[in-house]
Amino acid sequence: GAGVSQSPSNKVTEKGKDVELRCDPISGHTALYWYRQRLGQGLEFLIYFQGNSAPDKSGLPSDRFSAERTGESVSTLTIQRTQQEDSAVYLCASSQDGTLPTDTQYFGPGTRLTVL
């Protein structure tokens, strides 16, 4: 079946502009995660959605970052007033349940964001 999809695959923007990144999780997956991967670094957690619960925003690096999710489907990550340090690959993942540590997360191909 279809995996996690993300769009756009690449985004180049100018410093100070807002950007929106989109994630379509695997159908039926109730949990959705956003991570950031900066060049040469591991993945940093940003935000997590589980069903209708309030999202876990503990990984968001600043108030310029926000995310929404429509029900148990599409999510958008918005970065306002982008800075050069926001340049990274933004990865979305989904999992079937998200309430068990044994749950496997499936990752999308990522959006490569470059802020000039």
Next chain:
Amino acid sequence: GDSVTQMEGPVTLSEEAFLTINCTYTATGYPSLFWYVQYPGEGLQLLLKATKADDKGSNKGFEATYRKETTSFHLEKGSVQVSDSAVYFCALSDSGNTPLVFGKGTRLSVIA
């Protein structure tokens, strides 16, 4: 807080060599452990996982055993191929409703 430490790369091996990538962790609870792989130009894929002590995860000739006494989950393969060239990430999930905690990744290059 929880953390994962994996060996620094890059690692360069000849084809058919034995591979070990070390991974150790700290966790407050009883985590599940994962190895993810990122092939050039592709997204992150689950390679294998283990959910309790002494479990062995295996896939594509790779193995890793969950060692609670040494808090380790080292990745091994007996004979690497050029197609195994990728970045390998060790990760843990400590409880439900929490994200994965990743190591920094180890780049493996296998030369013919």
